[in-house]
Amino acid sequence: MASTARKPQKFNVVVVGQNGRLQYEAVLFVASLRAKSPQFKGKVFVAEPQPGPLWEQDARMGNPEVRNLLTSLDAKILPFENHVFGQSYPFGNKIELLSALPAGEPFVFFDTDTLIMDELSTVPFDFERPSASLRVEGTWPEPPLYGPGYSGIWKSLYDRFGLDFDSSLDLSQPDEYWRRYLYFNAGFFYYKCPKLFGERFLEYAKSIHNDPPEELACQSLSPWLDQVALPLVIHGLGGGRGSLPSGMLDGSVSCHYRLLPLLYAREADNVVETLEEVAAPNRIKKVLKQYDPFKRMIFQNRGQKARALFDRDHLPRREQAIRNMLKKNGYWLR
Template sequence: MTFNILIIGQKGRLTHEAALFAATLRHNSPGWSGRLIVAEPEPGDRWPDDPRIPDGPQRDLLTDLGAEIVPFRNWHFGHYYPQGNKIEGLVTLPDEPFVFFDTDTVITAELADLDIDFTRPSASMKREGTWPEIELYGPGYNDIWGVLHARRGGRLEDTIDESWPDEYWRRYLYFNAGWFFGANPRAFHDAFRDAALMIRDDPPEEIVCQTLDPWLDQAALPLAIHELGGGRPGDKGGIADGVFDGSHSFHYRFLPLMFATAPDHAVEAVTAATAPNPVKKVLKDYEPFKRFLYQPKGAKARALFDRADLPPKEQAIRNRLKREGLWLR
């Protein structure tokens, strides 16, 4: 099937991650025929330094791999909240179905084989109960999510997963913003932007004590997806559960975590995609990639953990990697 892919690219870590993403996409999904758009924030008053991908081998590799680097302007976010790039960067997309991926993602299987109903937007369920933080005597999940959905014209009862008990975070529509998709990028941009600005600039009293950095995008995303008629993967969302963050992609965030936690097929797919010399000579310029992809740190990190019995909290994985000298970011 045909759809476009959006990732964010800018100087620093995201430059290298964008190159890795493109390499895995082209190697592991040769049948996919959409456009890979790397949205690049323009310099301006919301960026104290030039955020663009610098000229050099990483930018050249991206274009060699068929990526289109397209600039966009930050109107509402910028350096103080760079996660807002995934909202504002949606304007770079043509009026066609799309999937957004966080740049620290790898593609591990053929995307052309997927069956996605883009009219029912969805997003990543690879999340923990990070937002909101419920105070002992404060409003609960029903009150917080209820008022937020109502502000955007939605109904809380239409978003509930009744397999979880009342006032338990998994009962409520909540996503990681590591991937999401939709049929119309402009409509998705407008819904996502308006929800985020409402939460940030005109919050209901139920959330005035909540921390929004870095959770603003994840607080706004359920509102946008519900507004656009979507929901959880495998439920009201138009994709089967376990496709992204599972069989076809892996959101690693930091390379040590990928080697510690990713299934075998994902590590094998990344290893194959990063082996060709034109890719290797560029990726190894980035220290975490050199140490984990081309030197033994990846294998050492992988040997520390049983993927069938991982610690329930990611922090425990990070702590062990740090103790073993296997943490780079």
């Protein structure tokens, strides 16, 4: 009988590398990938925005030791140009970097503030059916009291781009409840070709930003623009919910922690253990300690002290309450 064992897929991984916190998060991401996913055979890119008229200052990674360490971890620093966004909307980097990736090669984008905790090559990505993170709250839209509601706002966007709105709905959820509508966190997304995905992502984001439908008149697009355009792109390319088994990304294989104080406050023990294990080797520690919040949270034990403030089994329902507790006790370092 032929073996039914799944052959590991080959795909590229990309994160953004930028001056400031993101360059140190990139080190942590790549170090965790190398430590926890030795079977991963794809290329790892750290995409770096280049100086230009859309940046007030040089956004490139400014620490040469960061650059050297990333290279030694077999990550390729990938320059890309900002033609649309930049300083005014840095989240646009995850859209514009896609044009610099190898066309026709499957890719997974991760936000830099992500840890890899297990073998990434075991995740059964269906690169024909794009998807993104479902670890998301109902942050957008915020329907005004007298309308339009969720349906009116989202349908206006689907209509703008000639997409079928009804087939995007989760009919198991109530009408006018945010989960009924296709909505993702842009902390990861994937597809078979970055060029196809990136061109559509940029087209939709530009259109929404420059000429929003009138139904969006009361809606903020900052910082939500990427997450407004993303479900439209995914739906238009034949993807959606349920393309991945639950519990792997944003679960056993990866953790989008967002900020170290939040990681220590609310994530499971194995996430903290992975963080501290990956950061421990001297060549990693030497670089991470140059970023003061990492030095204090990871290496001076402030993260563990912050963690002791919270009961993971009874966390506040709203993230703002966690942030307030961290701030009150002097642990909100970012």
